[in-house]
Amino acid sequence: MPSTKTSTILTGDRPTGPLHLGHYFGTLANRVRLQREGGDLFVLVADYQVLTDRDVADRLPEHVEGLVADYLSVGIDPDRATIFRHSAVPALNQLMLPFLSLVSVGELRRNPTVKDEISVSGQATVSGLMFTYPVHQAADILFCKADLVPVGRDQLPHQEIARLVARRFNERYGPVFPVPDALLSDAPLLLGTDGRKMSKSRGNAIALSAGPDEVARLVKRAKTDAEREITYEPETRPEVSNLVRIAALCQDRDPHAVAAEIGSGGAAALKKTVVDSVNEFLRPIRARRAGLDRGELRRVLDRGNERANEVAGRTLAEVRAAMAMG
Template sequence: MTTRKRILTGDRPTGKLHLGHYVGSLQNRVRLQDEYDTFVFVADVQALTTHFERTDRLAADVRQVALDNIAAGLDPEKTTYFIQSMIPEIAELTAFYSMFVTVNTLRHNPTIKAESQQYGYADLSYGFLGYPISQTADITFCKADLVPVGEDQLPHMELTRKIVRRFNDLYKPVLPEPQALLSDCPRLVGLDGKAKMGKSLGNGIYLSDPSAVVAEKVNAALTDPARVRASDKGTPSVCTVNTYHSVFNATEQPDLAERCKNGSIGCVACKKRLCASLEDLLAPMRERRAHFTAKPGQIDEILQSGTAKARLIAQETMREIRDAMQISYF
């Protein structure tokens, strides 16, 4: 019997997931779950690299991230959900990898640089600086072949591939070299048009937002500031709403952009069309969310069973790792 290749992907439990997560990774996860053996993890250890003083929210956020993935369409009957911190072999593997990754390599990682600036870190903690190594352990403990990621995670993926090659060369070729899978969609800007959509920036539409909240947020989104009246000719290229149409309403977007240019559609009408398209996407997610939230404890059961399955795989991988490194002493 042919063994399916494996996908590994996950999210930090630092708040609700938004449309940026959906176009960046979630839609690829959903699309490929029937083709690949899919593992989705809740990266609670990595959440501690920036939220170590807010552990009181972690339990709720862990469940929220799992529910967001399920609501997006990742069927728990097809997908293995697990919690990172409950797989101690990941921490063990992180320690082994850290022995041959230099501090300079981590300091020059573009994503580490960008995120340290975002959080205002003048001095980096050991955990924050080293979390790309932890990510490598996440990916390789289950021998993942494919990792759906956003563009900002590509430096981490390249480091993962280097670590895998280094391990296989040093010891024994036991680990597959994983490939990154990028979304076809461009990075989604925030509703304010000033930055990417982010949990901490307050500029996003969450997958769990009700219809009224989505409409309120879209109505407040940045459009062409030069347009005062609906009949004014606009410039779609500077309009955030137009950008969202290109992602979530691609069929109508060219016509809407042309009508904007010649002043035959106003921003209010254009935003209504965007709300309709977003409703088509989000309404099924709300139905799935309601189904699982109506059964208390079901999310916990999904996470517990998935974590138990992942743990068995991790133990087998660590036996191979230790044998390759010749540190299986007894």
């Protein structure tokens, strides 16, 4: 892994709803750590990419502001990180055209993350934007010459497309881009309350903005099993183990120790432990969020958009020069 002291890091999310615990332990915690360690952090609000799997971007302004609020509430510092919006940086999106020429249709068709997102969307047809989503993401990563990208394991196929684009561009036109490395969280994939992957689109996630009553309601309906003794055995007891894992992550403890502490308390004791652990973990995040207002969120985006445009303009000029396009 490259030294985080000098790394440029690109990360971000689509504004389709509130971020959740899976996001926090999957990537957000790493973003905050990398910022603390001195990395140059770019955080993308990927509003154009909302259109990949839906006809319209419903409630987009609200979701954009909510996403920025999530970032600030978990500890991303806008004075040290560049938080910006996709649609506000034209030069970034213009990079997608030469990048598309470097990737085959077959390579895009085989991308497992795209396949999964198409399946979840439930759409009968696939838009060109959805199909080329990995190349758009490559432009996001490479416009600022990011060399480190914190991702969840399910996003690794997209990351590989970005690496492929960087290598092929450098081979064809000369050395312009670093080949970005993925930074995986130590946290395992979190399941949602229905036993499937925690996801905004599946409605099974515990949002970082959730209040105490909502946390209790979501955890109460979570799947468990018929055994009373609580153990941490992800392979044989995935739903129970997932709840133990959530509590352990929120407590920053070993999941086996958390399970042993609950012991023979059964599902009721397990769920109470999860509710208490999540609410205690979210308490400072809620407090920071309560201190934010819409004016501050807009100012953060304005400053970030300005810097991102400067960086993207320089990179596009370099790309055009390398391609002998003036």
